[in-house]
Amino acid sequence: MLNTPPSTVDGLKRHSKKLSKSLGIPLHQAQAQAAVFCGYPTFAVALKSLSAKQPVGSAPTRKHRLHVSAWWTDRETRQSGREVWWVDLSAPYTQLLTPSQMRLPGAFARLTPLAKDHLFIDYRHDSQERAQHHICHALRTWLFVDATKLRPSTTHSRVYPEGKSSNAIPGRDHYSGWYDPITKGYVFVDEPYEPAALRKAADRAQWSNQHQYDIAKPQWPGMYLPGGQSGSRLYLVASKKNGPPLAPLVKSLDKLPAPPVSEAWKGDSAQGLSHFVSPGETDAQGNKPEPPKTPTAPPPAHRGKQPNRMPIETHEVLGKLLKDVNADTYMREGVRNRMATLRGTLDSWIQNEYSVNELPFERFTEVYFGDTPRTRFEKSLPLHQREAHMATLADVKQTLEQHYTPTKVRALTNRIDQMMKSLSTWK
Numbered sequence: 001m002l003n004t005p006p007s008t009v010d011g012l013k014r015h016s017k018k019l020s021k022s023l024g025i026p027l028h029q030a031q032a033q034a035a036v037f038c039g040y041p042t043f044a045v046a047l048k049s050l051s052a053k054q055p056v057g058s059a060p061t062r063k064h065r066l067h068v069s070a071w072w073t074d075r076e077t078r079q080s081g082r083e084v085w086w087v088d089l090s091a092p093y094t095q096l097l098t099p100s101q102m103r104l105p106g107a108f109a110r111l112t113p114l115a116k117d118h119l120f121i122d123y124r125h126d127s128q129e130r131a132q133h134h135i136c137h138a139l140r141t142w143l144f145v146d147a148t149k150l151r152p153s154t155t156h157s158r159v160y161p162e163g164k165s166s167n168a169i170p171g172r173d174h175y176s177g178w179y180d181p182i183t184k185g186y187v188f189v190d191e192p193y194e195p196a197a198l199r200k201a202a203d204r205a206q207w208s209n210q211h212q213y214d215i216a217k218p219q220w221p222g223m224y225l226p227g228g229q230s231g232s233r234l235y236l237v238a239s240k241k242n243g244p245p246l247a248p249l250v251k252s253l254d255k256l257p258a259p260p261v262s263e264a265w266k267g268d269s270a271q272g273l274s275h276f277v278s279p280g281e282t283d284a285q286g287n288k289p290e291p292p293k294t295p296t297a298p299p300p301a302h303r304g305k306q307p308n309r310m311p312i313e314t315h316e317v318l319g320k321l322l323k324d325v326n327a328d329t330y331m332r333e334g335v336r337n338r339m340a341t342l343r344g345t346l347d348s349w350i351q352n353e354y355s356v357n358e359l360p361f362e363r364f365t366e367v368y369f370g371d372t373p374r375t376r377f378e379k380s381l382p383l384h385q386r387e388a389h390m391a392t393l394a395d396v397k398q399t400l401e402q403h404y405t406p407t408k409v410r411a412l413t414n415r416i417d418q419m420m421k422s423l424s425t426w427k
Contacts, residue, residue: 012038016033034046047182067276068084068111068139070120070123072130073273075371079271080272080273082269083268084135087142092116096149107141107223110123110369115280116280118276124366132265135262136260136262136265140222143256144222144223148187148252150178152176152178159177161211161213161239169204169208171197173192174190175189175190180244182244183244183245185242187238188236190234191222192233193225194230195230197235214236214237214246215235216236217233218249218253219254221234227263308404310349316366319346319367319368322339323368324373325339326343327373327376329426343369347367350364390423393416393423400413
């Protein structure tokens with residue numbers, strides 16, 4: 001048995017397991033005893049305190065290069081190109097996030113793994129600038145993940161005081177929720193534009209005192225849209241009682257290099273829709289790369305007539321309808337978030353339903369995310385417009401129910417019902 005209390009989180013956990021085995025007691029009892037042995041009242045407090053004393057994501061040498069590539073076609077000039085940029089991480093990206101965590105919306109949207117060191121943005125951007133912007137956003141987010149070891153979270157209520165979004169920090173913008181697997185706590189990442197955050201500084205400080213939350217502002221500017229005095233700035237927000245300590249996260253973030261931004265593009269640009277072959281792909285192909293016809297993993301071969309399948313033309317009709325609704329209702333959060341899930345799901349369905357010969361990549365990219373109308377940032381819509389969009393969503397729901405089994409389509413139709421309810425109460 002140890003004579004000296006463990007000084008690290010891993011040491012505390014190892015000691016707890018040994019104690020449980022040697023004394024024949026449940027692990028939670030052993031953890032409580034181990035915490036007292038280390039001088040802490042509870043195991044949770046011990047974890048939080050010890051994790052604050054050790055660096056987060058800063059010790060390993062960054063040697064695992066991650067490439068992110070994308071295509072673009074200018075709709076006016078009809079010129080096309082391929083963009084790629086990279087960052088060096090402390091571990092392969094597959095060890096930092098699970099596939100399900102990478103499916104969450106935001107910077108990870110439409111990222112398709114092509115190799116152990118290469119992610120392709122499965123979307124045809126309408127300009128070189130947009131392609132570079134999307135790549136930079138993805139790279140910045142991977143740097144954040146690598147430095148903090150936080151994980152994207154869908155449990156949104158956990159980041160708010162008392163679990164209520166109405167208690168959120170004043171002036172929040174471009175925010176996201178993250179989970180710390182070490183302390184089991186949650187971090188609210190807020191990235192407002194700097195001038196707006198400064199105007200709300202007093203309100204945010206008062207909110208912090210009222211709810212007993214810590215607010216930290218790293219020097220590293222963030223993931224969303226950093227740059228200049230008017231760019232977005234990263235703030236970490238966490239409960240003093242249940243959240244992870246923010247100081248180690250700030251320390252790790254401040255060791256990061258300057259975030260990649262499209263205004264200072266240092267990646268590689270090529271004309272035409274060529275496929276970028278990463279070193280990882282070369283190794284996997286025995287140093288004899290044969291670039292695929294499209295940079296996405298080909299869908300499974302068509303297996304004949306299937307009950308859960310819509311005609312391509314019907315997918316295209318639904319895609320246009322949903323893009324029109326999204327453009328008008330983007331500012332309605334109850335519609336926007338569910339719309340992203342709905343379009344993303346249908347996008348993956350059509351890719352699985354048709355082979356690349358039946359549905360060429362150029363046509364596929366236009367169905368649910370290409371050729372989108374200009375977004376209207378309206379804070380409300382008149383009743384007749386809301387009713388028109390509700391009728392459109394009802395038609396989409398009916399169409400889905402006609403082509404798919406109830407079991408497969410139930411989750412999507414429930415989301416559509418929730419979207420229509422949200423529109424009906426949008427004043």
